[in-house]
Amino acid sequence: MDPAEDELDDYSDAVLEIVEQIPPGRVLAYGDIAELLGSGGPRQVGRVMARFGGAVPWWRVLRADGTPPPGHEVRALEEYRVERTPLRPDGRRVDMRRARWPGPS
DNA sequence: CTCTTGACGCCGG
């Protein structure tokens, strides 16, 4: 068999490594991760999450405006509730100003 | 090689 299709390239590995470090109750936007990495862009990070997100706390990675990943809004909101992640008044999006994680180190 | 796609981001209107 050829498990190559499920293998992680260096970039994907770097992305997941950062996601795993995001503390509960805090989040990071796709673009933030690309910036911390210093390479690639929001869409590249999004591609990685779409393929390997299931292995990490994916709900802590979302759009820059606080909107949770498409198709996973319900699951994500649930997590934010138990993690006490600061949400906007509407309760549908994360309050990025307060929840954004500064980054490693 | 060209064209489309996509868990994005920003700027108007």
Place this chain on the structure above:
DNA sequence: TCCGGCGCCAAGA
């Protein structure tokens, strides 16, 4: 606040 449009950039077809 909610769209629509455009830029971005790698992966697929």
